Amino acid sequence: MTSPWSRSAAWTDELTIADVPVSVLAERFGTPSYVLDVPDLRTRCRDVVAAAARAGEEHGIATSVYYASKAFSSVAVLRWAYAEGLRVDVASLGELATALRAEVPGAAIGLHGNNKSEAELDLALRNGVGRIVIDSLSEIELVAERARAAGVTAPVMVRVTTGVHAGGHEYIATAHEDQKFGLSLASGAALEAVARILATPELRLLGLHSHIGSQIMVPEGFVEAARSLLRLRSEVFASTGVLLEELDLGGGFGVAYTADDDAPDVPALIAGLVGTVAQVASETGEAAPALSFEPGRSLVGPTVTTLYRVGTVKPVRLDGGGERLYVSVDGGMSDNIRTVLYGATYTAALASRRSEAQPVLSRVVGKHCESGDIVIRDVMLPADIRRGDLLAVPVTGAYGRSLASNYNQMPRPGVVAVGEGDPREIVRRESIEDLLALDLG
Structure with a gap:
């Protein structure tokens, strides 16, 4: 307990x-x-970054951890998270502005959202955000258009709906097909998005992203999602010769709201996922990708x-x-x-x-x-x-x-x-x- x-x-x-x-x-x-x-927050941030880094070093995989600021966003909290080695994930103009006010460098910020506005994209591109997570086919041209207007190449990832979903409530399980987030693996939309992005000079494809839900207590869903992303990565490599650099397995790690809840050891869970991805990648004969994670609830x-x-x-x-x-x-x-x-x-x-x-x-x-x-x-x-x-x-x-x-x-x-x-x-x-x-x- x-x-x-x-x-x-x-x-x-x-x-x-x-x-x-x-x-x-x-x-x-x-x-x-x-x-x-505050000491508890900073310790949790430090521990999860260190666990990911140690596991990555052991398996020859670069790792990064993003604080999912939707859980709670304030200038002080984002400053503390960044000071402890985290990057910051944002999903709105307000969250992006808060991260910038907290002096988080643009390169350490990732922008999410299923309906990004021109204002959000323009502010992100002006500040050199490290990645924009593409959530729909129509968004590919929108991001390319704003990148052309800004005179930059936008670094992007594709959010993949893997069909693996987990979490404590239907509203917070985010990888089943019938919902607003991501591009379906089963329908071929995710593969189509990859092809379109690779053919768009204003965009640079970093890799694949998955988020399967929230308040998740066991690792099996993450493992299956990782296997799905690695299979898609291999398919892209076979068809295009491009080996995508990074996989993001999202967040959603559970916490104990009462003494009856058996919450996971999040640093240990992340370390275990790094090892699993390294093992599965070795079975394909391909170099393992860099890995990133997006805890929010489990930290704050x-x-x-x-x-x-x-x-x-x-x-x-x-x-x-x-x-x-x-x-x-x-x-x-x-x-x-x-x-x-x-x-x-x-x-x-x-x-x-x-x-x-x-x-x-x-x-x-x-x-x-x-x-x-x-x-x-x-x-x-x-x-x-x-x-x-x-x-x-x-x-x-x-x-x-x-x-x-x-x-x-x-x-x-x-x-x-x-x-x-x-x-x-x-x-x-x-x-x-x-x-x-x-x-x-």
Whole structure:
């Protein structure tokens, strides 16, 4: 079992993160707040880069790791990730602008997206991005057109829909045929894309890309996707004489949201995939490709804890007998929509004091005008939990702030960094004035 709490989380009389009591953080920065354990984040980044590099050196394969910034993008986080040896994967104009503001060199940035705009492509090309991942046949000419206008040759990869898909929910399994991403291997679209790109002088084809899903706990899907990409690579070589330089196996490595989840050792998993690709490539008689990976959730997810202030607490009788305690907090689906969107599971703990009260079946809910506004469906909390207590929910770094909204005109929480100097906000909490400033009346 894997602990869901960040590595510097500890309990004394209350929860501390990087030796800072949560009551101090709540008093200083307010609630809800996303609290980022910076040493944990930096260690996870460093470990995954080192594991990939060691395995690559052992097998004679160049490796690179991209931080999938869709999980959570901020200037400080991207600076830390780049400082620890990661490159950065972006999928929108805003994510690209954030990476550039963080002073990540263009050559260390990869641009994704199934519907890239001219503005996104132009900014990427002006800044010399290291790769643009082609997601459709029609995008080939669009990227070539923007490259001609910029007077550059665009480095590109082809996103291949391998038919291998994995993950915790249909919406986050991304390699089956009936979905918006990539070019199908089975239909021949991926091979056609390769041929078109090789015939387009404004484009330089680096290799093949695959992403099979998210919250994946076992390596088998990655291995099968890698085998599919290597077969396509061999087919391209046989027909064109071009041996593609690189394969990207994407990300989607799972994390432990509760103590019941058995999350993979991501550095070890990546190292194992490097070895597998080396072995399969040797069976073809071809030189092994460079390999890249795109973890996001597994790096930032476990490093963030959301702090809430408890409001209304009330027991509700269940239809089959017994009771459930409904614990309302000062946030909800606007700061963590994953429970509603994916049926995601989380745990929680009373964070501001110790309690000897008997644990009781509880449901943590938000303050929005939706009966489905649920943060945690079922969790055991002390029977004496009361208004004013602090409640901590771990593993909210991935897709918490990124998917946050202003539903019910709720300002989005700030992100507070701890463990690297004085605690500070790296993303400012929104205010009512911020919301009203956008309303032109």
